[in-house]
Amino acid sequence: MNLQFLMDGLVVGATLALGATGVTLTYANLRFANFAHGEFLSWGAYLTMTLAGLVGGLSGAPLAAQDPFSIGMGLLAxxxxxAALTGVLALLIDVALFRRLRQRGTAVTAVMASFGVSMALRALLEALYSTSPRYFSEELQIALPLGAGMRATPDQLGVCAVTVLLAAGVALLLARTAVGRQMRAVAENPSLAQVVGIDVAGVIRTTWLLGGALAAVSGVALGLLVQVRPSMGAELLLPLFAAAIVGGIGSVPGAVVGGLVVGIAEAATVRFIGAEWRAAVSFVLLIGVLLLRPTGLFGRRA
Amino acid sequence: MSAALIVDGLVAGYEPGTPIVFDASLRVAPGEIVALLGPNGAGKSTLIKAVAGLVPVSGGAASLDGLDLLCRPAHRRVALGLAYVPQIENVFATLSVEDNLALAADLGPREGRRQRLLAALALFPDIETRRGELAGRLSGGQRQMLAVARALLAGPRVLLLDEPSAGLSPKIVGELFARIRAIANGGVGVVLVEQNVRAALAIADRVVVLVQGRNRLEGTPAQLERDPALAALYIGRPASGVPA
Structure with missing residues (x-):
């Protein structure tokens, strides 16, 4: 049997994992499902493209690629x-809208508002950049044989490596650092966190910055492997939430594994059932997990 | 002795316009244990939650060592030296015992952080042996001890304890109250909200009785033990003994 679908699934899962990590952190700490999170992927990709265009324009030459990849250090910078700017964008939206709604309204109000934010952010991208797809590189990459009938391009392998490094970094941050402990404490009990002396508002700001930045990296990965479009983030919203919930809300390793589960399930569906069923995979996984194990694979009950 | 914590005429409640605490006052000196007693619904817990910054205050004043508390958010009150231990959900169940303590230790100076954390653990041998376990797996008494240890790590001037004996066996209550006495002997002022009147009177230096959100009685345990009004508040009629 050709196992290429596994490799395809891993690559899709890697692009989902960082976005799902942002979803899981904001969901755990802010207690609402931010349906605008997908737009941070799109904004991250477009901001990267804009900055690359600016730097290329100033230096008089497009940013050079680093062999064997289709992009180089310039684009990574x-x-x-x-990623930092997308984190700031997420923070600004919180200050302007979500923070007020948290103080006055219920979680449902914030969820509904996030739909509006999502539409506004996407419409702004369409107005600024048009709906035509764009590419970080038009270089055609040759997929390398990996054994067992699987192949992957250097860019795909690079995206997988970056995902592993960043996810491990975030997991270490949460497990070993003061800010990580504070984020876990606020996720469990914000009132108690306050009286322990934790600046809950500061932790929420950190969560937005981190979630937005990770979404941006996810968007750049997706743009690199597929294309950059204003709707790219919105189209990934369901798989992102499916990954976060499959993994268990609040768990970074869970978000990564959840991303891989969703990615591989999608690729297997395309391979064995039919491409038209791909979009249903996230729904099925989401419903299955919520019915059978609502805490997800790595979620913990207090 | 001059008071560390001064609460004057506090008005507080969860909903705007519907206060639970009306005109409540409290003074706590360093090293003093003040038992805050009163029947169910008297506003005892609401009063210390308001002082800690968890319940909105609509009137009155509260200060710690002369610094206004009410203009500061809850986490800044901790930095001033005010620690609060809730009655329930007083530990982070999904964090390890050590991480629960580290949360407080992280907020102090970096130097000596580890030593402070180990010293807090050493105060409570029951939890020291379970430092790597999730706090959610601890017994009720161990959770109380962990919560008090965490509060002490913040280096408080005044410690607010909300019904620490609730749900604990008499033996554990005895151990816990002995630790609270030792903490006060170290110079920390303690406000002890309690339903277990006998245990509270045994440990307190002074007692304040709150009824319907207002100060009703105040004095030393010896004075109040003889006061039939205290028993009347709890059992509805004057009686000679103090309710258990």
């Missing part, structure tokens, strides 16, 4: 800056 732009992606890093775009």
């Amino acid at each position: 732009c992606a890093l800056l775009a």
Whole structure:
């Protein structure tokens, strides 16, 4: 049997994993499902593209690629800056809208507002950049044989490596650092966190910055492997939430494994059932997990 | 002795316009244990939650060592030296015992952080042996001890304890109250909200009785033990003994 679908699933899962990590952190700490999270992927990709265009324009030459990849250090630096800017964008939206709704309204109000934010952010991208797809690189990459009938391009392998590194970094941050402990404490009991002396508002700001930045990296990965479109994030929203819930809300390793489960399930569905069923996979996984194990694979009951 | 914590005429409640605490006052000196007693619904827990910053305050004043508490959010009150231990959900169940303590230790100076954490654990041998376990797996008494240890790590001037004996066996209550006495002897002022009147009177230096959100009685345990009004508040009629 050709196992290429496994490799395809791993690559899709890797692009989902970081976005799902942001979803799981914001869901756990803010207690609402932010349906605008997918737009942070799109904004991260477009901001990277804009910064790359600016740097290329100033230097008089497009950013050079680093063999064997289709992009180079210049674009990675732009992606890093775009990740920071996307984190700031997420934070600004919180200050302007979600924070007020948290103080006055219920979680449902914030969820509904996030739909509006999602539409506004997507419409803004369409107005600024049009709906035509764009590409970080038009270079055609040759897939390398990996054994067992599987192949992957250097860019795909690079995306998988970046995902592993960043997810491990976030998991370490949560497990070993003061800010990580504070994030876990606020996720469990924000009132108690306050009287322990934790600046809950500061932890929420950190969560937005981190979630937005990770979504941006996920968006750049998706743009690199597929294409950059204003609707790219919105189309991934359901798989992102499915990954976060399959993994268990609040768990970073869970979000990564959840991303891989969703990615491989989608690829297997395409391979064995039919491409038209791909979009249903996330729904089926989501319903299955919520019915059978609502805490997800790695979620813990208090 | 001059008071560390001064609460004057506090008005507080969860919903705007519907206060639970009306005109409540409290003074706690360093090293003093003040038992805050009163029947169910008297507003005892609401009063200390309001002082800790968890319940909105609509009137009155509260200060710690002369610094206004009410203009500061809850986490800044901790930095001033005010620690609060809730009655329930007082530990982070999904964090390890050590991480629960580290949360408080992280907020202090980096230097000596580890030593402070180990010293807090050493105060409570029952939890020291379970430092790697999830706090959610601890017994009720161990959770109380962990919560008190965590509060002490913040280096408080005043410790607010909300019904620490609730649900605990008499033996554990005895151990816990002995630790609370030792903490107060170290110079920390303690406000002890309690339903277990006998245990509270045994440990307190002074007692404040709250009824319907207002101060009703105040004095030393010896004075109040003889006061039939205290028993009347709890069992509805004057009686000679103090309710258990």
